[in-house]
Amino acid sequence: MSTPLVEMKNVSIAFGGVHAVDDVSIELHAGEVVGLLGHNGAGKSTLIKMLSGAYKMDSGEIWIEGERATINSPADSRDYNIETIYQTLALADNLDAASNLFLGRELTTKLGFVDDGRMEAETRKIMARLNPNFKKLKEPVSALSGGQRQSVAIARAVYFNAKILIMDEPTAALGVHETAMVAELIGELKKQGLGIFLISHDTREMMDLCDRVSVMKNGKMVGTERVEDVTEDDILSMIILGKNPKAAA
Amino acid sequence: MSDHNPAIPQPKRNILQSLQVDMRLLGMIGSFLAVCIVFNILTDGRFLTPRNIFNLTIQTVSVAIMATGMVFVIVTRHIDLSVGALLATCTAVMAMTQTQWLPQIIGLELGHPLIPWIAIAAGLITGAVIGAAQGWLVGYQAIPAFIVTLGGLLIWRNVGWWMTDGATIGPLDQTFVLFGGIGGTLGVFWSWVVGLVATAAALLALGSARRTKNAHGFPVKPLWAEVLVMAVIAAAILGFVAILNAYTVPERVIARDPALFGCDVAEGCVAAYGLPYSVLLLIVVAIVMTVIALRTRLGRYIFATGGNPEAAQLSGINTRLLTVKIFSMVGVLSALAGIVASARLGYHTNDIGTLDELRVIAAAVIGGTALSGGIGTIYGAIIGALIMQSLQSGMAMVGVDAPYQNIVVGAVLVLAVWIDIQYRKRVGAKV
Numbered sequence: 295m296s297t298p299l300v301e302m303k304n305v306s307i308a309f310g311g312v313h314a315v316d317d318v319s320i321e322l323h324a325g326e327v328v329g330l331l332g333h334n335g336a337g338k339s340t341l342i343k344m345l346s347g348a349y350k351m352d353s354g355e356i357w358i359e360g361e362r363a364t365i366n367s368p369a370d371s372r373d374y375n376i377e378t379i380y381q382t383l384a385l386a387d388n389l390d391a392a393s394n395l396f397l398g399r400e401l402t403t404k405l406g407f408v409d410d411g412r413m414e415a416e417t418r419k420i421m422a423r424l425n426p427n428f429k430k431l432k433e434p435v436s437a438l439s440g441g442q443r444q445s446v447a448i449a450r451a452v453y454f455n456a457k458i459l460i461m462d463e464p465t466a467a468l469g470v471h472e473t474a475m476v477a478e479l480i481g482e483l484k485k486q487g488l489g490i491f492l493i494s495h496d497t498r499e500m501m502d503l504c505d506r507v508s509v510m511k512n513g514k515m516v517g518t519e520r521v522e523d524v525t526e527d528d529i530l531s532m533i534i535l536g537k538n539p540k541a542a543a
Numbered sequence: 544m545s546d547h548n549p550a551i552p553q554p555k556r557n558i559l560q561s562l563q564v565d566m567r568l569l570g571m572i573g574s575f576l577a578v579c580i581v582f583n584i585l586t587d588g589r590f591l592t593p594r595n596i597f598n599l600t601i602q603t604v605s606v607a608i609m610a611t612g613m614v615f616v617i618v619t620r621h622i623d624l625s626v627g628a629l630l631a632t633c634t635a636v637m638a639m640t641q642t643q644w645l646p647q648i649i650g651l652e653l654g655h656p657l658i659p660w661i662a663i664a665a666g667l668i669t670g671a672v673i674g675a676a677q678g679w680l681v682g683y684q685a686i687p688a689f690i691v692t693l694g695g696l697l698i699w700r701n702v703g704w705w706m707t708d709g710a711t712i713g714p715l716d717q718t719f720v721l722f723g724g725i726g727g728t729l730g731v732f733w734s735w736v737v738g739l740v741a742t743a744a745a746l747l748a749l750g751s752a753r754r755t756k757n758a759h760g761f762p763v764k765p766l767w768a769e770v771l772v773m774a775v776i777a778a779a780i781l782g783f784v785a786i787l788n789a790y791t792v793p794e795r796v797i798a799r800d801p802a803l804f805g806c807d808v809a810e811g812c813v814a815a816y817g818l819p820y821s822v823l824l825l826i827v828v829a830i831v832m833t834v835i836a837l838r839t840r841l842g843r844y845i846f847a848t849g850g851n852p853e854a855a856q857l858s859g860i861n862t863r864l865l866t867v868k869i870f871s872m873v874g875v876l877s878a879l880a881g882i883v884a885s886a887r888l889g890y891h892t893n894d895i896g897t898l899d900e901l902r903v904i905a906a907a908v909i910g911g912t913a914l915s916g917g918i919g920t921i922y923g924a925i926i927g928a929l930i931m932q933s934l935q936s937g938m939a940m941v942g943v944d945a946p947y948q949n950i951v952v953g954a955v956l957v958l959a960v961w962i963d964i965q966y967r968k969r970v971g972a973k974v
């Protein structure tokens with residue numbers, strides 16, 4: 295089998311004695327969507343935040359394309375071409391779409407000043423592709439609808455040619471139409487060879503979008519299965535009981 | 544190049560929308576003018592004379608310089624209560640450097656041409672270091688800025704006292720006091736030069752902004768609107784210079800040293816003050832701070848952090864170091880304001896800058912800086928400082944007693960913020 299794009303090996307993190315993630319291993323291949331399922335507080339978001347650099351793991355290893363990676367900050371994570379769409383979207387509400395898209399990676403002029411014109415032009419281009427209805431480029435993102443805000447967050451991840459994409463509840467705040475758009479986008483990115491970690495509560499949706507699903511409970515990995523090998527009920531029982539019925543059988 | 548991009552339909556707009564002027568800026572300038580006109584009527588036309596406008600400007604400089612920095616502090620959801628005290632420590636350092644340390648310890652003779660510049664450098668470094676230290680406590684040690692700078696308010700006021708043994712230090716260096724206002728002005732000719740250069744620069748900036756927009760195919764405002772905005776800006780800059788140049792030097796002042804004003808004798812000699820160096824300093828500070836706010840990564844990160852600190856951090860911005868930089872900047876600005884304040888007096892006193900922190904915060908807030916973070920402008924803070932100073936001077940001219948003056952200023956502060964909140968609610972912006 296080919297070298298995994300991402301390999302997290304025996305990763306643990308504790309917050310004040312609570313083992314939020316306890317000895318978890320997971321891998322992701324290029325062109326693959328891996329879903330992370332589990333109750334609130336199961337440790338999904340925490341696991342992924344160690345990959346995106348928001349948290350520093352206590353122990354364990356991260357390997358990216360077969361090489362040991364050190365991720366201590368969000369900037370480190372970006373250096374490995376990992377992009378994250380957070381559940382909270384992590385947008386600066388007072389700034390416009392272009393400023394948010396390029397936040398931390400502004401395009402500059404030769405003199406080192408931020409080049410708002412070029413950033414706005416680039417934003418128009420990518421938005422025309424992702425969400426053709428998006429017109430409010432000059433307004434602070436606080437004035438946008440949930441779906442439009444989501445497109446800004448997605449554009450930010452897609453624009454910089456990510457190899458690894460982390461999507462934390464990307465469709466939680468969206469309407470039916472916008473959810474379908476996100477699903478279509480995930481399919482397209484997968485074809486381009488990106489590896490995607492997807493976090494969601496919606497088991498039905500995960501069965502449609504993912505190649506494999508991993509279920510977590512109380513900070514531990516319950517099991518990882520290919521979606522065609524399991525039923526939705528199997529997944530649900532893994533989430534609720536914290537046991538892998540196939541492993542037990 | 545076409546002004547209309549076919550891809551983007553131009554909706555019908557009213558005049559103000561066509562001009563794309565900032566309504567809040569308009570509101571602030573409007574209230575400033577209203578204050579001026581009311582006082583002009585109450586003082587039978589003494590308020591809007593070249594002389595009073597000149598005085599008003601130089602009285603505003605010190606607070607306005609600090610207010611530009613306070614905008615960044617408040618935008619990132621912090622506060623700095625120590626600016627007045629920090630100013631006092633910086634002026635103490637500068638006064639001691641030029642009158643005692645350099646002459647007595649280093650042996651530079653009083654009046655040596657290097658003295659004022661070394662003193663200024665010492666003051667600026669003091670401000671930068673103290674500001675950075677406070678910023679480190681806030682950013683890296685997570686002590687609330689309110690507490691750090693409340694402590695700073697007590698500490699730096701009295702460090703200044705300790706350095707000078709509570710004595711008034713002066714007289715200050717002859718070159719140093721040129722930054723005080725009326726003692727150091729450009730004169731008529733150079734004031735016009737500065738005015739014309741500033742006008743040309745402003746018009747070029749507007750023109751290049753328009754070219755950039757056209758190059759990217761963004762909608763631009765109609766040409767007539769652009770020309771009108773340019774005309775208003777040019778008129779404002781040149782009008783301001785004309786007013787300052789209309790303030791002529793009284794004959795008795797010329798009589799002290801006619802050669803200084805290019806005359807042999809005082810009789811029949813007409814000279815005007817023109818643009819004071821201190822006002823020029825404020826203008827430079829305002830431009831630099833505006834460029835930082837709008838055109839640099841630093842400024843972008845300041846506003847992003849103010850809008851959503853978590854998002855800024857997740858975007859890879861080092862928000863802790865950012866806090867250190869911001870507080871250090873305020874320290875430098877306090878030192879600059881200290882140069883102007885002590886030069887205006889001609890000496891350093893213990894109570895210099897007392898209560899300035901409140902005036903500075905009030906100026907920033909009246910100028911539309913939101914304490915909830917993420918929103919604020921440099922020009923707003925300067926207009927805020929002007930409004931505060933106009934109220935205070937105007938009431939003094941009318942003969943309002945000091946306690947009543949403070950009651951009015953306090954009420955205006957609250958009222959201004961209330962109006963701003965109502966306005967933002969109406970346009971649906973973040974309150």
